[in-house]
Amino acid sequence: MTDMQFIKKDILDMESLSAEDITLILDTAEKMKEISDRPIKKVPTLRGRTVVLFFYEASTRTRTSFDIAAKRLSADSISISASTSSMVKGETLIDTARNLEAMNSDVIVIRHSSSGAANMLAKCLKASVINAGDGTHAHPSQALLDIMTVREKKGSLEGLRIAIIGDVSHSRVARSNIAGFTKMGAEVVLAGPPTMMPAGIETMGASVTYHIEEAIRGADVIMMLRIQKERQKSFLFSGEREYARVYGLNRERLKHAKKDVLIMHPGPVNRGVEISPDVADGPYSVILDQVNNGVAVRMALLYLVSGGARNADSD
């Protein structure tokens, strides 16, 4: 593996990673990716390490992806969900986490519905903490796999125009991607109804438009965000029919984009709402490449926070 030093204990958000850190993680991930193509998809790199997957919010993709990543590196991975943990008995998050640490866990991967949950654990634990999505705050491993996918297809993010469309206000993926994409030199434009654009989002370095065509025009990458039906109850939109008509991505709208546009979606996809099925499954879609790169990025993160090359050498 690479000999570069990575000294971060935790991966909490994209803001705390430099462009160099991101490049190192992606370079590492590209090497990791090759392991997954082998017939025997396992290396002994993290043998004897314990990785706890601490998931307080429903997740299929991210949890499975981290689990596979840990196993491919030979770490012992244990999954805990909110319903099976002592949280249901009233134990606090910090207490549960301290107990897990007392069992000598090396890395704690946490998914939680409250923003800042990962920061809170990182502050009080000696174990490494990887944020697998906290509230509407951050989802760094998702942003890293998205950047990896774009870099793979386009060579570099420098100067690319990336449109992120949908409910930005409830999206940790959008926040982490704005931070990540702009750090790597891309221009990010956000589109969606004004109700879904959180106050001051432009201070993160993205521009905002309420017209999807404007965002798509000249875009190299279009990322669609999932629209959750229950947001109608808080009056964020009038209904799926109008949303699909005004803000949905379809073949017609795609004409405004560049010829070699990439269509991305962090999943799970609401087919027929934010994206039409033909576009989701069409030639520009890299949705499954994202998932594939997810395992590689998470292998890289587990490896790097565990001490990277130094420990691998001593193994």
Add this chain to the structure above:
Amino acid sequence: MRILIKGGKVIDPGRYDGIADILIENGKILEIGPDLGSRLSALGSRYSEPGTQCPAPSTQHPVPSTQHPVPSTQYPEPRIIDASGKIVVPGLIDMHVHLREPGHEYKETIESGCRAAVHGGFTAICPMPNTDPVNDNGAITAYILKKAQEANTARVCPVAAVSKGLEGKGLCEYGELKDAGAVALSDDGRPVMNSQLMRRALEYAKGFGMLVISHCEDLELAGSGVMNEGAFATRMGLHGIPNAAESVMVMRDIALCELTRSRLHIAHVSTKESVEAIRAAKKRGASVTAETAPHYFTLTEDAVGEYDTHAKMNPPLRSAADREAVLEGLADGTLDVIATDHAPHSSLEKEVEFDHAANGIIGLETSLSLSLRLVEKGILSLSSLVEKMAINPARILGLEKSLTPGSAADITLIDPDFGYTADACKFQSRSRNTPFDGWEMKGRAILTMVGGVIVFEV
């Protein structure tokens, strides 16, 4: 028992401002004037006649009494408190605190809260009714007063509920509450969303001469918000509470105050728009008063930092522009009162996810030091600070508070140069939830006297 507070700078706004002695006897102020010490023998145990209460210094002809000591049986030697270089003010009042008793004694008791109060220089405090059970009937009010009497430190002036159980559905029995000793009415923490109920509460309270204190918050607009709405909240992924969640209710309540011609006091003002609405209402002659808390004029939303739950309160810490407007409101008199909204919470409520953390911070033991910064910065004169922390709350609540001879000796001695580091572990409050832990402070209360009894001394 006589006490002589000697040589302090006495500030009793509108009545006294200068170096003077204060002689206290049997819990009351007997005399105030320059150099009383030298003529103690001449000062009888009867109060002076009106007109001699605030004598001009030039008319004084001190009689040397040291050579002719008065027999101790008649006038025992007073305890002398040297107040030179110190500031002597009417006892401070915090008209907005939460004492958590009955119901949540692990956070605070009436006893610990009163102890915190006198350590912070407060001689009287007004606990809000959101206890468990709620202070919405005479029995609970009486219980609170009994506990306060047992604690025997600060005076406790309970605020009772506007609506039964703070549920916003029916009026409490204001007559019974008043008879039991409640000084005002508020559904603090559970704003009265029903405008008709608020209108009737204002009218009904007027019949008893009672004040309604409004916690102005539109719960629907505040929604699931946990901090000020804006770029900071967006970056942190925290749901925001817009300024309008407060100001639309400030404007509604002012409209209802003008409609009913009742008195209204607006609690914990945090936004620019609220300050402007109150300023305009006062200009129109509405009988509205308002308070803000030290954290709103000291901190901004930036204090949330990396999800610090000690910076989570309701209303939330706002932007720098709001903080500036609050300071202007204090300076021009739009905001009449500094009150802490002392809200004790244990680590159970604070060492949790930011979304789940309880709102509020303790304030009794940091309020005066933080407020003195405003004097240091020239935003308030010492005299107007005393107005906002003693005189105005007393006037608004109809309590007695001055250094006039004959009045109860509720006095706070302030050392404006007392430097110290705030240490939450040493606080008298049962709770430690303060963002000011570790702050370098200058100036604090060094002696607190309630009814002539020294209840706290550094």
